[in-house]
Structure formats: structure tokens, C-alpha cells
Amino acid sequence: MTSPKRYFQEVIHQGKKVRWPDFSSFISVFTVVMVVLIISGLILMFENWTGLSLMNSLRDVFEPLATTATSTASSAV
Numbered sequence: 001m002t003s004p005k006r007y008f009q010e011v012i013h014q015g016k017k018v019r020w021p022d023f024s025s026f027i028s029v030f031t032v033v034m035v036v037l038i039i040s041g042l043i044l045m046f047e048n049w050t051g052l053s054l055m056n057s058l059r060d061v062f063e064p065l066a067t068t069a070t071s072t073a074s075s076a077v
Helices: 004-017 023-076
Strands: none
Touching: none
């Protein structure tokens, strides 16, 4: 087993071997990633809003039925 000092020396050595992207390719990839994240976030936000609206609509439809059934059951007792 290697010591922590030796391990981090090897990590730094391997990091120097990596071919890092230049600034222009970094910016183009970063832009694509940010656009995809924003579009995905908007899609998820729309789906969440649609589901919430559907659940509220269903509650508005079925809530009067539940209160009517409850009042009918309690008056029968």
C-alpha cells in the first residue's frame, strides 16, 4: 500500500499528462451543457406545473363528492 504523500504525487504527475482543452473548445462545450441544462430544467418545471394543475383540478372535481358522501353517511347514523 502506498503512502498518502506518494499517492498525491502520482495524482499530480498523472494530471500533468492530461491534454486539457483550450479555452475556445471549453467555452463551446460549456455553452452546450448550460443550454441543455436550462432546457431540461424548463421541461421539468413545465411537467411539474402541469401535474400540479391536474391534481388541483381532480381535487376540485372530487372534493364535493367526498363531502356529500360524508354528510350523507353521518346523517344516516
